[in-house]
Amino acid sequence: MTDSVPCPDARLDSHDALAGALARAGLARDIRAMRPMADTGLAHTHVWLSRDAIDWVARLPKQSQMGLPADENLAYQAACFARASQSGHAPALHAVLPPGPELPRGGLLVSAIRGRPARLPDDLPAIAEALAAIHGLEVLTAADRPPLHAPADPWRAMREEVARQAEWLGHAGLSREARARIEGELANLPKHLPTGPGMAPCLISFDAHPGNFLITDSGRAVLVDLEKCRYGLPGFDLAHATLYTSTTWDLNSCAVLSPEEVADFYRRWRRGGGPASDTTALLACRRAMWLWSLTWCAKWRTQHRRNRDTDASGEDWSAELSDDALLAHVRDRVDHYLSPAVIDRVGDELDELRVDLGD
Known part of the structure; x- marks a missing residue:
């Protein structure tokens, strides 16, 4: 508390x-x-x-x-x-x-939402339905999208955001093996995604990890933490809901999903009305979201040591702003995700998912 x-x-x-x-x-x-x-x-x-x-x-x-x-x-x-x-x-x-x-x-x-934390994999269908409903909302005209972030090229914007965070890799005390693996993954991100279905931007959460959902008595999934919404690619949300770095982040909803469970989640999202999307594009978004998470971990590992911002303005990851138990949990997760073994594990899962989700 x-x-x-x-x-x-x-x-x-x-x-x-x-x-x-x-x-x-x-x-x-x-x-x-x-x-x-x-x-x-x-x-x-x-x-x-x-x-x-x-x-x-x-x-x-x-x-x-x-x-x-x-x-x-x-x-x-x-x-x-x-x-x-x-x-x-x-x-x-x-x-x-x-x-x-x-x-x-x-x-x-x-x-206020009365509900319980999500239980995985049981609540994945409800989360897929919630995301499909958000992604299916009518997209406002370009002039009406502000103040939300609405890049003309969401994929390019994501690549640039990951690259900015990656500047912290050299300051985060990573092992040589971990840094080399992450930099190799960064180098392999495609510069462009295939054009076609699902590439038009829609409203996305950009913070759809399972710990941000509550499940009501009726079984409805409610996304309760909304501060980073933007107009972008739905594949980023689908990744954030099911990546290992997301499903093991929150203590109350912690679970390790199999590639088959993740593939079924994507299919349920599609059946629930999610925009028609190319599988190659969805998996590229998944890799990019994973790299966003890893580079954020490097950024946090460096910046949380700073004193809080006394002007109370802008971004501030200072440890002074949160209690000790939360900080210990975040440190544990960050260290875990930045370890070479876990980086290899998630990379292997991406390769398996490409087969399981193949159309």
Whole structure:
């Protein structure tokens, strides 16, 4: 559990800080209780708000994973929830708490979802259905897509993002074998993907690992963590939902999937209405998402040692912003994923999946 939220001078008690911000916004009247939730993520503190009507969850940013100033970060996340919730598989947005003296990075108020963590592989069909619904939403015109990231060439944008993160490989204390393997995989990423079905951008989560889903009593999968949505290729989400580096990240949903289970997940997504997509393109997206995860691990291993950003603006992976148990878990996962044996394991799985998913 955590009851704190970062601020320029110290960590304020989230109860008092949030109560002040809610009162300032005129939203405190029907809130009966506030309960800090477990500190399970590096980007937000969460507080459950019991209300006379539908309960809310307050999402209080520790940082901006998109590297945005506080106001822009809130606008970006608000757009994520407003758009993805139209699928029926994401919480609704109710209010935005602007940055202020109590909450330097502000916060969002979204519908509270009562559900349990995903259990793999049993809940993979529900997750596939949720992603198909999000990917199937009507795509806005280019002029209406901001503030969400909407690159003209999503594949090129992904390659560039991975390359920027890869600059941290030399600073992360990797073994020679691990670095050589990762750099070899990076060099083999195709510069272009085949044109054809499924290459038009759609709304994607870009953070669809199983730990970000809750399963309701009716069996519906709800994606509750939305801050990195963009208009891109659905293959990135499908990869993030089923890669070894995703399914073993969260303690509550930890599982190792077989290539056959992963292939079945892709097929279920297609049957659930996911955009028709070329298998070669889907697997290229899977490799790119894996490399994004590995290079992020290298980046985090280096940057979490820094002092927190006292300006409370932009990206900040400082260990000062999260509790010790969460940090120990992240260190363990990062070290595991950057080990040569695990890198080889995921690379071999990609080759097996190419056979299992072959059309």
